[in-house]
Amino acid sequence: MKFATWNVNSLKVRLPQVVDWLTAHRVDVLCLQEIKLSNAQFPSAEFEALDYRSVYAGQKSYNGVAILARTAISFDETDVIRNIPGFNDPQQRLIAATLAGIRVLCAYFPNGQAPGTDKFAYKLEWIDALCNWLTKEIIRYPKLALMGDYNIAPAAVDVCDPFRWEGLNLFSPDERAAFARLCALGLVDAFRCFAQEEKSYTWWDYRAGALRRNAGLRIDHILLSSPLAAACVRCTIDKTPRRWPQPSDHVPVIAEIEMSGIDG
């Protein structure tokens, strides 16, 4: 089964691209972030026409997350969770659902703006709350995937110019430590389970020809619990949608899991 994540930076603008991409790739599960629309505006019918069901936590203008899954996949609508339980937050940044027996968490981590700002403090608090909740969630659901836009580059190898970026938002010690705390729960960065091209990134700034210069960062991730990591056979970044007209600044990350290889 193929699990993918993509920050689309407005599902209204990017819907044709998401439809084209799904039609071409037919992934089993697709997590979307920054859908930037209310629940009433969610284009469920367009995805149903492609045989995908949707669960979503929408918000007018900002944030918003969704999970699309092929209708053939088993799904229990009673255990869908929106937002981090116990963390009071009007911003819609997390949705969780169980698909084919796998707990899929679709997350849009706060941007953080800059270390020292209120937004940065909120980013760290949000991750802290996520960590605390995940401690229990991973026991309840040992087969768990945390996928989304983390707004964190975990290591120097994930940054186009680590000397310039060191200490800045997205690549600061506090954020790297927060990422490490998530990994310490027993989650594995699927992308780094395999040999990858150097300078592999998932986001390029719209400005200053960042894509042309490959001046990007790897900030979108798929973290897998041990049983899933052991059954993961591939993890790739699909850079092609970044070259399409009117692209999102992020591109999809895809992990392929051999379901017959999962134990536990």
Next chain:
DNA sequence: ATGGCTTGCACCGCAAGA
């Protein structure tokens, strides 16, 4: 070079993203 682009909203420029 602290800009540069893109989005949404609400106006006729602004905030926010990363």
